[in-house]
Every structure is written in structure tokens, then in C-alpha cells.
Amino acid sequence: MLKIAIVGATGIVGQQAIVSLLGHPWFQITKLVASERSATKKYIDALRDANGSIRWWCPEELPADIANMVVEEAASFDPTSVDVIFSTMDAGPAKELEPKYAKTTPVISTASAFRYEPDTPILVGGVNMDHAALLAVQQKNRGWKGFISPKSNCTIAGLVVSLKPILDNFGVKQVVATSLQAMSGAGRTPGLSAMDMMENVVPYIAGEEPKVETEPQKILGKLAGDKIVNAPFGITATCTRVPVIDGHLVVAFVQTEKPCTPEDVKKVMTEYGKDFAELHLPSSPAHLIDVTDDPFRPQPRVDRDKGGGMTVTVGRIRKDPILENGIKYVCLAHNTKLGAAKGALQTAEYLVKNFLKLV
Amino acid sequence: MLKIAIVGATGIVGQQAIVSLLGHPWFQITKLVASERSATKKYIDALRDANGSIRWWCPEELPADIANMVVEEAASFDPTSVDVIFSTMDAGPAKELEPKYAKTTPVISTASAFRYEPDTPILVGGVNMDHAALLAVQQKNRGWKGFISPKSNCTIAGLVVSLKPILDNFGVKQVVATSLQAMSGAGRTPGLSAMDMMENVVPYIAGEEPKVETEPQKILGKLAGDKIVNAPFGITATCTRVPVIDGHLVVAFVQTEKPCTPEDVKKVMTEYGKDFAELHLPSSPAHLIDVTDDPFRPQPRVDRDKGGGMTVTVGRIRKDPILENGIKYVCLAHNTKLGAAKGALQTAEYLVKNFLKLV
Amino acid sequence: MLKIAIVGATGIVGQQAIVSLLGHPWFQITKLVASERSATKKYIDALRDANGSIRWWCPEELPADIANMVVEEAASFDPTSVDVIFSTMDAGPAKELEPKYAKTTPVISTASAFRYEPDTPILVGGVNMDHAALLAVQQKNRGWKGFISPKSNCTIAGLVVSLKPILDNFGVKQVVATSLQAMSGAGRTPGLSAMDMMENVVPYIAGEEPKVETEPQKILGKLAGDKIVNAPFGITATCTRVPVIDGHLVVAFVQTEKPCTPEDVKKVMTEYGKDFAELHLPSSPAHLIDVTDDPFRPQPRVDRDKGGGMTVTVGRIRKDPILENGIKYVCLAHNTKLGAAKGALQTAEYLVKNFLKLV
């Protein structure tokens, strides 16, 4: 078993990381790491708020052995005490601490701090595994034994999976996207106000649209030597928040380079990702994409847990009535599974198996 | 006072029509008309369901004098007994009965039955009042003393208002729209299932997208002699249902003919509709469009009631990062006020004052 | 016109106080007062948050003249500059500042700071107006020209109104109550978390049950000389939070001293409060209680706005199957209207007319 530390363990993404790793066949959580405020406390005590309530937000129960682990402090944490570090810190501390850890130890990160570095790939399971080679460039550039491998923004997690087979088969020229995002993406402390979200939609998420409009081109880009050449298409997005707990829905209007029918798109999506599935990574679903013919689907509450929250559901694929080579569809991904901790874990699994060759 | 009948009075739109007309300075409800099932009953008794509950759905209280009116039957209703008919029937009965009424009496309709007839305008307050002249063509064509004037689809009510000043000033080339529609648009008997809508989004509304993709071009078209020449732009839409009671939000990506800045768009929207406002129609708001600089707005629950539910709120106007001459924004309209009965009433007010010259 | 200051004007209750006073026939808002943080700013600027959003939470629009008033600081505010002070501060500052103001000026307060003082009544419109005489005792005891008149806890606002006619006619022996409380009662900064309240119930509200279990006995007590003798019945309560915006629902199991039928209770509730209504206070509803026969009512969203949010709706009155002299019912009151600012305003109206005799 590989020893894994979760840094940022008390936050909502850290909690999801814990849940993702429960009973994992390759990884064992041996360290829980957090800020000074939590350090030296038992994990369960670090979760208590001022009212004494335990702020454990996952539906899964917190196992007693995890609850009783003593939290270490991130600033003084010894990265060589584990084989892999799962960083779920906020961007600020991530910027400072992840490079320190990476000197010696592989860091899988859910933070955005290093996503836009030229020598850093944004790996998405099954989409751009060849980009993992860029981590060797990163190691060389920076003189690290470890590396930093960040996950993508959660909103595009489903979009890039759905775009990949279209890009490979028909080319992508342009994407117009509107997201209807779940509330869990806003975190928990304090997160969104119930009075703001009840029976309402908020048509803005600070800082989100620039990520949606730029990350996919890098993820879907081509590795050329020691850098990635971005995929040459444009994306424009409007990101909204809807009263849903989990599951980001993206309404996409895609123009392809070559003409294709909705049936063509359905076919390439359905067949997509078989080789990745055959790696049999523990967190991978049997199908990366599930295409539904029910026009009323995908729905966040109903479809988000498909494939353990790792399958993207695509529906309403149809010909666009006005856009040249236009295809319209709706895609859904679980933002706190595929789009966050579990998606990062899937990448970790790929890297320890195929890049580090540790399992 | 002009005598007005509400036909389809027991349905949700009929109820909203009643509310819109309470205390109206020009119109007095003198007849409530509905299907055979309700006819000869007191209105309040016609609203009772099997459990004895009174299915009056408006937040406003049902006045006693309306409650006690005896409902007449639509099939045998004498249209000459009133000056104006406010039809809120479903499309089926509207198709059959509205022409009978229109032989003698003006019919303002919320039904879609006649929207697509070449000699029938789809009037939207302040947007295309000149199209009212087509009603004279309709009268002549069909030998009617009255006419049928249908309102638009509720989803586009806000979109066309927001597009009109753009079209007039910069031209419109193309619109990509995603709607986040409120549940009240689905009616009440039975309407949507609570289990389907709770903490969820349904990405499809049967029959909606074709209306959104075609009605605006007619509404924003030019009257040329005895017909309307559609505005020459394309619209593509995806319509979704969100857990909101009232207020349809439309996320719009608009390409204009001439370049314009967000400030330009804000300016023409803010100045728009002053001449219409100066008609001082009883149901018209002081501002047809309210442009907000708060990026978190418009929000359905918070902004829908602006201007008595008749003002369209536009926010997040910004330059599109990839579309040529592209502008992005979000607009909100109250689907059961501007988008339904009260919007139709505003049209009725315009017609009795400026077309029929009865007030 | 009487000059009124709102102290605590930027908070949610202060905002509701402003709305309650718009267009008031007797009071004119001449001062807006708040903490140091807001002082010297224009009111609308004091409402801006870090994102620049204006945190005005009322559905009613903020009038321009109010928006442009310059906020004064509570600590240095001169109470003699107004005729009446409307205090919507939190309990802490209220404890300190209200007595300073009361030396010279009547203070109507929504805070709990002075509710439990023996020389201070908790006035509820139409329920215990005779308790106003205790304010003269308070003035004498404390050497004040003004006074402090606090409103009740919002949860019991509807309960005490519904209990009063039962108490007067049949006596009350015991009350078992479960509240289903709206989220607005928890305030706005930060208020409740959307993730906690979505599709959920929280069965606890810190500090609420002791208030529900003790305030009604004082409010429904008898003024005897210079003190109130509490009504001699017990209340036990469980208070829960439900995903509703406004409107506290209380499920009550009441045992009376004398036997009575549901019809008896309906009759005394329906007839209740006529003398108070005849005072024609501007904020008073035509009926203090509206008894509904529809078993599915009262419902918070549907019934809360009755009588301008000042009418209590009672439904499901029925004989208890096991409790001696037991009656069961459900009552609903608008927690931010009757239960907060507007309820306090109604008391202010009574006091300026009947106690201070200023109008």
C-alpha cells in the first residue's frame, strides 16, 4: 500500500478526498494535514464548530480510525513521510506549500495555483493522459523529485470529456456554453446563503468564466515536445448558480470543423474512453460518457451519481438550427466527484500506475 | 368603463387576468367564462377541487364580488355582451372559439393558436405597436368586426424587449440563448412534480424551443403593407426548467451587425421605451428595461416584481471574448406578469386607446 | 408628521422598518442611524458589500430619497432630534443605547434586551394594549421622559394572537407547540447556509425555545397595579427550521380550562379583535385572525401576506383525541412583518395615538 497524506483535510474537498480513499486498494491515508488552527487536534475535534457540531459534510460516515487521527500542520509537514500527497488546500497556501512538498514527493492537487504554468499539465482522466509526460519536464525544469499535478476547474470537467470525442472525430471550431452550477462548488464556510439561493438563480460566479473559457483549450491541446499547444478553438461562457446540491450542468452549442449528425456525435461519445476504462483504475467508471435518449435528462439530482459520480451524462444531442456545423447538447458531471477530489484521485491512480509505475 | 369578459377564467392564466384587472381604470370584469364543467357555478365553487380546497393560486386575495359571479359557458357565450374579450383558453378551444368571438368583438388572447397566422401580429408592449395596423388587415381578410390579438410565448417576452433597442441601434445578426425557466410556466393542473423539481434542473421543455427560435423574428420584423417581414437573424435556444416559482431568466449571446460596446448597449437599453411609457397605459411600467450593474443580478426571486412585474431586468452586459461583434447578457422577465396575462392586458390597453380609440 | 429615526437601519430588520414606514400617514423617517462602520456614508453606500452588491433584501424597491440619506452614528445620535425612535439593533448595543435614548424619547424596539424587565411590557397589537400603562411605571421608576417598548419574539407573535381569544373565553391550561420556522428569522449576515437548508429540516434554533416557553405567559398576563401577573399556564416547545423564506408556522396542542368545541374556538377567533381593528391604526389588518376551513391551509408561502402580513391565519382546528379539553390547530404569522418591524410599528402607532396622544 502507498502512503498518502491529505493536506487541507478539514475542508470540504479534503473531506471528499478522505471519502474517495476509503477502502482504496492502492492507497492508505497515513497523514491528515491542515492549518495551524487544526494541528495537534484529533481530526474529529478539528471539525467541531463553535456550537460543538461536527462539520463533516459528506453523506458517507466518517470512519472511527480517521476520526481519531491527529492532524499535522501543513507548514511543518514532512513530505518524505508519505509516498503521495493529496493537496486540497486553497490557492493561496497551495502556491506556497505545494512546491516545497514537490521537491521530494508527488503532489496531486485540487487547487488552481499551478494550473496555468507552461510546464504543468491539467490532467483529466481519459482525456489527455499523454500530457502526463510534461510532468517530467516540470521535474527537470524545477529540479524536483516529485511534481505538482493539478486537476481542472470543476465546471469544465464534464465539458472537456464530452468535447474530446467530438474534437478527435470532427474538430471543434467554437463553443458557446451556459453553466447551471450546483451550490456545493461554492464550498461550506460560509458558502452560499440559503436566503439567496432559495427559489432563485444567481447569474454570476466570481472568477469562474475566465477558467471555463481557457482551461479546455489547454486540456484538449497537443503535447509538442516540452510544451502543450492549445487546441485552436474559442469558448464563451456564462456561469450561473442554481439551487442544486451537487452536479454541474452545462448547456453547450458546439460548432465542429467537419459536419456531423447528432447520431455521429452520439456514436463517438458512446464509444469513447474504452482504452482508458481498460486500465481498470480503481476510481474509473465503466463508461466515461453515458448518452441518454430521454429528452428530459440529464438531471443533476438523478444522474450525478452515475458511475460512482465519475460518468459524464450527455443528453439532448441535436442539430443546431442556425449555427454552421452546429450541434447542441447538455452535459452533466458531478462537481465534487469527477470535478474535484475523486477526479484528482483518478489522476493519481493513473500517475502511480503508468507514470511512476509504483503499482 | 369598458365591459370585459375573461374566457378560461378558472385556469391559472385566467386567475392572473382577473388579478391584473382588479381596480383597473378602464375595464370592468362583467363576465367570467369557462368550460361546461364550471358553467352555471359560482366562480369560487368552480375553483374547488375534490378535497374542497379552493384552487385560487394567486398571492392576491380573490375579491368577494368576483368570487360570487356565476360562470358562463364558453361554447354558448355571447361575445356581444361585452366590449372586449380576454381569452386565456388553451390552444385547442382557442382555435375553435376565438374566431367566433372575433366576428363581433376584439379578442386579446394568451393562447398560441393564432400567433403564426400571416395576418395576425404578436404584439409586445413598446416593441412593435406599429404591427397593430395588421389587425385591420385581419379584420378585412376575415370579415370580422373584432379581431384576435395574441400575446407572445412567455419565454421570449423579456428577450424581445432587450433585443429591440439593440436591433434598432446596432442590428442583430445572431442570438444563442439558454433559458432558465420558472415552474409557473408549466401551469397548475397538474403542473410539475415536486419530486422532479426539488434540488434539480430539467433540461427540456416540450415544444418550447421552436417558439423561442421563431417568434422573435416576427415580433421584431417590419410591417410592410399588409404583412410582416421577419427580422433577418437566427436564434438557437436550449430551454431548461429550474426550481423557481416565477421569473424566466434568459442567458443571451448576441452578435450585432455593427460593433458596439457594453456601455453602448446599456445606454440604448436604458433610454429605450420612453415614448411608450409616455402613453401612460395603466399596466405599463415606468421603465421597460432596468439595467443593473450588480454582477449578481438579475435574480428571479429578487427582480421579477420590478415595475409591477412588467419591467425587464438586464444585467451582466459584457463584451463576448470570441464572437464577432458579440455581446453577452442575462435578462429576466416575470413570466406570469409581462409574459402572460398582464402583458396581454397592456396590449389590450394600447389597442383600446390607440387602435380602437375607445378611451 | 412625527419625526422617526431608525437605529440599526442597515440590518435586515432595519430595512423592513424602512419599508413599513414608506408612505406612512403619521411618521416620516428623518434619520437613519447605524454603527460606526456605516456612519457618514450615504445609506445606499452603507449597504454595499465587498463585491459592490447592494445588500438591500426587501422585495420592495429602496426609494431614492432614503437611499441618499446620510447615516448617523448610533453612539453619538441625538435622540431629541426626533419624536420617536425605532430601534432594530441587536440585543447587545440595544442594552447599552436604548436606555440613553429613552431618557428623552420613546423607543420602540425589536430587540430582546428589555423584554424581561418587570416594568416593561411586551406589547402585541390587539392582545394586551392595557399593558401599555406599565410604560408609565417604567418612566417613573427610571426617571425617563421616553420609554422602551420591545416587541415579542417572532415565533410566538402568531401563537399569542391565537391563544388570546381562547384564554379569554375558555381559559388555557397547557400548550404543547412545535414550530416550523422560516429562514428569514435567522437574519442575513451570514444567515443560514444554503447547503444546510436545501431539501432539509434543522430541528433546533439556538436560544429560541426558552423564549417561546416564557414570553406568552407575560404577554397574556394581567396587569395588576404596577406589575404583570403572568398567565398561569405552561408551554413546552420544539422549534425547527424549514426551507421557507418567510412565515412561521406553529403546530399547537392546547388544553383549555373549560371544555370547548372546534366550532366554539373558530367563533371566538373569528370575532376576536374587532375593537382593536376599530382603532384603524395604519398598520393594522382588518382581521387579526383569519380562520380557514381548508384543511391544507395555512401554508407559509400562500397565507403569510394576508392583511399586509399582519393577519394570523389559523387552520385545522379540531378536537384532540386524547388530551382533556384538548384542541389542536395550526397557526401562521409573517415573521418579518407581524413578528418583527411591522408588528413593532403597529405598537408604535397605538402608543403615539392612545398613550402619547400625539395624533
Add this chain to the structure above:
Amino acid sequence: MLKIAIVGATGIVGQQAIVSLLGHPWFQITKLVASERSATKKYIDALRDANGSIRWWCPEELPADIANMVVEEAASFDPTSVDVIFSTMDAGPAKELEPKYAKTTPVISTASAFRYEPDTPILVGGVNMDHAALLAVQQKNRGWKGFISPKSNCTIAGLVVSLKPILDNFGVKQVVATSLQAMSGAGRTPGLSAMDMMENVVPYIAGEEPKVETEPQKILGKLAGDKIVNAPFGITATCTRVPVIDGHLVVAFVQTEKPCTPEDVKKVMTEYGKDFAELHLPSSPAHLIDVTDDPFRPQPRVDRDKGGGMTVTVGRIRKDPILENGIKYVCLAHNTKLGAAKGALQTAEYLVKNFLKLV
């Protein structure tokens, strides 16, 4: 493996029964049975609505082998073709068909049709397993080889589990209960209206209170010879519907015969059900009751799935301030797991193992 038929298989409870039985170690679903409308169709086709949508409502995926089973008709179904029948029919058809099946075959039923027959127990897992002996009386009385064993009303499922250890240790004199019930209890066709439930509470559930007020006394009664002597305490209830998907919360005010402290109650609840757990029935949880010290719990969305939806969570145990020997608490049970199909399955497991001795 025992062969089991699900009768009423297309309804929501039937679907939950299917899910409960997936991968079951003792039972294999060999027949799906429904009304004439569904008979002879493949199961998945029987689920399709007029729009072509598959009305499968469980979050778990429908397995292909179940989807492809051909549905048989309930009226002509041969009960001898299976070992056990799981009836999830409505009360009407249950009244007629269950006795026909019971002539030859054990029937576990979620319907209320036979609950109140003197020779029929209402078995609740771990609470009254000794009542199973009454099934032998039923068989003798009616000349049946099989039997009918109905589950309890879903609202009381958690209440009776929480009352049992109190009754055994301290006696129960009286219960005042208010339920906050989830929407899934109202079924799916059509179920509740989204417009009625959004941001609202409905304080009435037709037919529910009489069941809550009478079933517990039978379930908690004593088997004496060939009949059950009801437990001698009274219950009064108000049942409300809240916007929650699953999980019925009951607010209880209990008066015991002997005095007891909250700590006493916590202790007997925590220790309760160990002997039943030791039977290791496949659907039984490790703990029948989980007592939480967090005052903000139990919450429906957060706690309903504990123990696979079979554990009752009790919180807020405290001394009542006015009731003699009074204890207050809140309890939560998953209404469509413990309170419906999975609860019935747990009973089926007990009966095949300990009454029929088939495993």
C-alpha cells in the same frame, strides 16, 4: 435461493422493493407482477410514460436483467410459482388479491389493507418479533398455507422504534407528536405539485393522523394468546408535509409512567436492539437507533441514509419543562427504506428465517 415475486412492481414502492432485493443473499426476484396495463410488456417498457421517458425513480440503476423481465398480470398471477410474495399494491387491489395469494404463499405487504385485522400483526423489525406468532393464528382462522404480513404506516416506523425502549424501561403514558414528512411519501403519479411544495409547508396529509394515532399501540402491544392487547397509551398527532425528498422527522413529547432522565433515555435507546442485530438479517443495520448529541441533528437529508436507511436517528433528548415525567426528542427514519420496502424486506427476512425456517 428463495423465489420472490414483486406484485405492484411498476409503482414507486415496487421499484424500491426491487432495489432492496438486488444482490440479496436469500431471495431472487423471479417474477414481476403488475396491473393489466403493464402485463405482457418488458418491465422497462412498462415504465415508459407518454413522452417516452422511463419512470424509474430510484437513484440506483435499474439492472438490465430486471429491465428485460416480462411483467405478469396480478389478477391471474399464480402464487405457487414463487416461495414468497412481496406485495406493494395499493390498498384496493391488495384487499382483493392478497388473500388469494395467501391461500398458498406467504405475502409480505406494504399496503394498509390488512393492518387492522385482529389476527394480523404489524411487524416492525426488532420491535415486536414475538407478534409473528399471530400469523399462525391467522393461518388457522383463514385456512391459509401462506399468510399476510403487512408493514406499518411509514410515519410511525421511526416513532415506534424510539418508543419501544422507553416503553420497556419506563412505561409510556402519552405521546404528542408532530411530523414533518418528506414528499416521497406521497408517491409519484402524480404525487405532490412542485408549485405547492416550493418554499412552503402543507400542514395536512389526508388520512395520516388516524394511522399515527392508532398503529403504535398495536405494534407496541402484548401478544396474549391469539390476540394482541394494545399498549395502553394515547397518541395525538399533527402531520405536515415539508419540502424534503426522503426522511420523516417526528417531533415527540412523551410522558412516561416512571420518571426518567434524558441520560436514562439515551442509554436505553443506545443499548436497544442488540439481540435483533445479532440475528444478522441481511437488511438489518448494526444499530436500530443512533442517538446524536449534536443539537442540530437529526436532519433528514444528512441522517436518513444511516445504516442503509434502516437506522433511526434520535436527537435533542431533553427533559420537558412542564409535562409530568415528560421527555422531548426528535426522531428521523427513512420513509422509503425503513418505512416502506426495505423495512418490509427486513420483516420478510425474519419470517423466512425464524417463522418459516426456510434459511
